[in-house]
Amino acid sequence: MPSPHSAPPDTPTTRRGRRKEARPGELLAAALDLFVEKGFAATRVDEVAAHAGVSKGTLFLYFPSKEELFKAVVRENISGRFAEWDVELEGFTGTSSELLRYCFQTWWERVGATKASGLAKLMLSEANNFPELAHFYRQEVVEPGHDLVRRILQRGMDRGEFRTVDLEHAVYLVLAPLMFLMLAQPTMGLCIPCPERFDPDQYIQLQADNVLQGLLVRAT
Structure with missing residues (x-):
């Protein structure tokens, strides 16, 4: 028994x-x-x-x-994670430069390097045919994503770490290199002559360096 x-x-x-x-x-x-x-x-x-x-x-x-x-x-793969990311942002104790680097790397690990990155490519190609879904994606993914980046940049400005910038445009300084990497993934051979020598992690670190060079307050 x-x-x-x-x-x-x-x-x-x-x-x-x-x-x-x-x-x-x-x-x-x-x-x-x-x-x-x-x-x-x-x-x-x-x-x-x-x-x-x-x-x-x-x-x-x-x-x-x-x-x-x-x-x-x-919602399962992207927008449902914003609550978790908000908690991480609020609890982050490092500098704003460290936070921005963390944002780059975490986005790549959790979205860009996963199948979920294909959802953005899908919306770019089919948004005009499905405006209701495009509106949903903008509300659930694009707007919260922009808001998260704006908050990181505002944190840096409030702490005197970042120079004063126009947040509505500065958001794209952060997002543009990430979008390129995400969109290039399935056609890396067309976008990059030697894809076997291209390291996404090194690219992300270089782009973070580049963005921070433009944002950091310089000693006078």
């Missing part, structure tokens, strides 16, 4: 129960794969369901439309 503390037997019923709990995450992972690979318009919900190993009906239990599925993918 099994002990009262032993794990339940691995029966078809228990496997189905575990799989039911895992389905939303599996569907979001499958949707991310296909949206990035094929784009929003070309991805069919039955393909996503098949990729996740469930029926189309099961997908619609969790996500009533392809648009809602896409929004859930964006």
Whole structure:
């Protein structure tokens, strides 16, 4: 007789129960794969369901439309992390230069070097065809991202570490090199003559150095 503390037997019923709990995450992972690979318009919900190993009906239990599925993918992989990033910013105890470097590196590790970076490329290519999704992406990703960078720059100015700059334009000093790296990833051979010699981490450090050279207050 099994002990009262032993794990339940691995029966078809228990496997189905575990799989039911895992389905939303599996569907979001499958949707991310296909949206990035094929784009929003070309991805069919039955393909996503098949990729996740469930029926189309099961997908619609969790996500009533392809648009809602896409929004859930964006929230899972990018916009849902802003609360965490806000906490990190508020609790950061180093200099603003260190914070900006941390921002560069963390963005690359958590978004730029992952499949989630493909969502930005998807929106750039399909925004005109799906204005409602473009509006959602702007509200959920672009605007909070800009606000986060503005707060880092304002922190530096308030502490006398950064010179006074126009925040609305200075945001793009930080974002432009990151956008280039993200967009160049799938076509590195076209953008960079020797992609095998290109190190994204070294590029990020160089760009952080370059941005900080323009921002730091210089001793007189």
